[in-house]
Amino acid sequence: MSQTHLKVKIGPLELKNPVLAASGTFGYGQEYADLIDLNLLGGIVIKGLSIKPMSGNPPPRIVETPCGMLNSIGLANVGLEAFLKEKLPWLRKLNTAVIVNIYGHSTDEYGAVSAGLRGIEGISAIEVNISCPNVETGGMAFGTDPDVAAKVTEEVLKNTDKPVIVKLSPNVTDITAVAKAVEKAGAHGLSLINTLTGMAIDIDTRSPRLANISGGLSGPAIRPVALYMVREVVKVVRIPVIGIGGIINYQDALEFLIAGARAVQVGTANFVNPRATLDIVEGLRKYCEDRKIASIDEIIGSLKGNTQPGE
């Protein structure tokens, strides 16, 4: 099909191209199988998995905002057991990386989900969502404190045989501190960003538009913030970084790769254009071919220092 190598490695994990579907926006993959050939993707990140099934927050759960959306799905998922029985067998037949996004409300819960996935075939890696409220410390997310984030990472590593990617929250003063702590704890890779916390109000009823009051902001609106954080993190860690946030086309994906992300995840864009992931893979390939770039590696981290006058 083409000469450009799109393969990338996230630690021990090899991806056929740097484009993944983001957790929570692609269901269990199957939802998109009628529309696109999933085997052409770099990988799929599964909706956040917890030990027990979770039904999620009361509706309304989503609201559109300027160039974005807020969601308060509440990490609804089928739970570990049903995932292994009902979802994984189908996923196993795919010829693409299947990454399981996991979460817990305590460090132990993170360990337990990880242990539940240990030795199971067909799972390429674990992505640890540390943006959910930490019951042990009373609500603040695991991802906001470098020490807590490191502890969760260690706990997952202790309980798994898979590569571990830790997904960082942007709702922090200094994301590089969390990134460094997680790297030191042994993570194989980082993915960022998760959603920014936001809210919207219905001025007619004077009540929040989401039943859960606040929710997570995603979509193109957050892209500049995500890109900035990716670049800051890439500067201070050696492990690979997966860029996420508002990517809707290959140009957006390139911004993250140029900034130093080894791969990207596409979230909200899947809702707008179910072919978004594939369009991005094709767009990246064409961009490279048109410029006779032999490997996507030549793009990754190729950001130039600025050459404007006065600098």
Place this chain on the structure above:
Amino acid sequence: MSQTHLKVKIGPLELKNPVLAASGTFGYGQEYADLIDLNLLGGIVIKGLSIKPMSGNPPPRIVETPCGMLNSIGLANVGLEAFLKEKLPWLRKLNTAVIVNIYGHSTDEYGAVSAGLRGIEGISAIEVNISCPNVETGGMAFGTDPDVAAKVTEEVLKNTDKPVIVKLSPNVTDITAVAKAVEKAGAHGLSLINTLTGMAIDIDTRSPRLANISGGLSGPAIRPVALYMVREVVKVVRIPVIGIGGIINYQDALEFLIAGARAVQVGTANFVNPRATLDIVEGLRKYCEDRKIASIDEIIGSLKGNTQPGE
């Protein structure tokens, strides 16, 4: 003209209505005087003022992003002396609140600008921008550490005879901690949010689109984040809060007022629609009149607890 009272008080400062033009987006007021009657506004917040004149960052300084823009103006301003000589006399003739946004690179500089404005007529209040890099602590903004923010607030209060509003940065893990510290230090009001840090990359040249590499994200894109932070802060402080971030019409303004903001500032919207501030004043008035609301006070903080099923 109407029966609805739009007057609000920010501590000792009385505003004829709750709509202000935000710092850095309205120049020194004069730039908009040909287009709108400034006397109909609640007030004008002047471009960030420093002791010495500053020419700002090299261009390019702005780039459009989805439903927003990044700016790296770099707090270019005429400096204290020229402001008093060239800008203030004109502003003094206005019949609206004139709030001077100030900043410094050290606590002393904050004190010095405040002292320079002491006793000067025609300045309704001081807004302290604590989002700029703190040279004393090596780059992190004053606004990211509650103690540092409190210290700056105290320094300004010590040097001024005007009401002091402190403008908070959203680039923090917990904006309520900074808000509480600043309140405790004696501030008369808070305004939030300033811009979110972001960046954009030109994929053709593979260089940052801003000469300064990163910049501040403003515009509708950030509104959900701003609204969330305003609500969180309103819950924990007693001093008045001014809501800022992505407000482009009266409906947006209402979201902030309902969330508990005593007033709002309109920034980026002025670029898109120079009449934005006035349109918002008129829209608020009409909304209240249509609903027979006698005073805007009835709106402020009227957010209902959510009554969705399952809550």
Place this chain on the structure above:
Amino acid sequence: MIDRETKIIFNRAVAPDTFLMGLWSREIVAGARPGQFVMIKAGLSADPLLRRPFSICAIQGNDVFCILYRVVGRGTKILSRVTEGNRLSVLGPLGRGFDFPKADQKPFIVAGGIGIAPLIFLAQAINSDNLTFMAGYRHKDEIVAMEKFSLSGMEINIATDDGTAGHHGPVTELLEARLDGPDEDRRVVFACGPLPMLERVADLTNDSCIPCQVSLETTMACGLGACLGCAVKAASKETDVYYHVCKDGPVFDVKTLYWGAR
């Protein structure tokens, strides 16, 4: 299910702020069942960002399906301005449609406002003189003329909130008047409209033990069952069981839903 740039055959006002749009898609026409919907992207901008869901309102021949929509916000305003010959990105058909009535059943269709859209398609498909179609509007100007949809000689009853046409009062009163009497156990009801109306229909049919299917609306992001955004509460002993309207619905048996305080 397809996702395709789909050509607009016509797009015209049929009542104030109400438009009928015809779109050319053999695949959607071939696959569509009454009650199913499509997701359409309004405009090329990232704002508004998300696709908008619209019921399939009718099919014409083998190639054209219609949506009937009311302009309520930015997305629908953009759609109302799109002209013939242009294309829109259309994803569908989506969701679970209506289960058809059995041959010996007496179907009542109850529509509130723009909720008529999926029910026109259902009436087309049932295509029986036995059918009674009740359509409620706020005012007579809003009435969507049914002639264009080549429906059979079914009974059509109109209600308006302000009495400007047909029965003066909510459409549910028309239904109520027809729930007693002979052949009670052969009645079956299909409804779509605003939530208060559906609640009333649920009450009426529950009380009379009449089978009833309703088509629901929620905010949707994906339409595919992937985002889990379109949750509605199920009638379940456990308090927090949700259905997803785009996949489990939009058509539900009223008895499977929670009709308490919303």
Place this chain on the structure above:
Amino acid sequence: MIDRETKIIFNRAVAPDTFLMGLWSREIVAGARPGQFVMIKAGLSADPLLRRPFSICAIQGNDVFCILYRVVGRGTKILSRVTEGNRLSVLGPLGRGFDFPKADQKPFIVAGGIGIAPLIFLAQAINSDNLTFMAGYRHKDEIVAMEKFSLSGMEINIATDDGTAGHHGPVTELLEARLDGPDEDRRVVFACGPLPMLERVADLTNDSCIPCQVSLETTMACGLGACLGCAVKAASKETDVYYHVCKDGPVFDVKTLYWGAR
């Protein structure tokens, strides 16, 4: 200066991807000087967010002014699709225009690509046989026919990068060929176009000590001097002095600008 919903009189392609739009505004026509510009909001969406700056390219009668624009991105694409009779939000006239040549001067106008827009208006205003208009394009297809602008009998020279029309080479070579010879000190140059072209013009006129005004482009947010976003570096001993293109320009005397590495 006004900010008004302004009616579109016409909007048509005059070359591939190049459109001429006529807008009805007596106020702007009355106030406009060559070199000034307007800020136009493309579309009703918040994305794209900011207004786009366009030079006033010509005026027709007392009521209509024109912009000539090339479709390069989303904003200009949206504009190209707007039809006659609709309105656009227009702010202007803005900025500092060209200083006219004195009666005894010999003006040369040098346009690169779409940079021709403000220079057509300037030529209209100078309205003299004495004027030489040099227009450079990449290819002959891009040439904007000057007949429509009722210019006087001035000399018009074309250059194309690929030699498909007129001089084969950059338009600056046309200028260069005319800088020597008699009346050297009466020459004056007006230029607008891509930055490399302007740099060359600056070099040529500096070397020959010929007065030269250029019209610059930068990204703009407000167009009013309020945001300070449109900075360009001044030729100043201090390293960090900036002009603001929307207020101090867009027309500058070349000597006041910094022409070093950009």
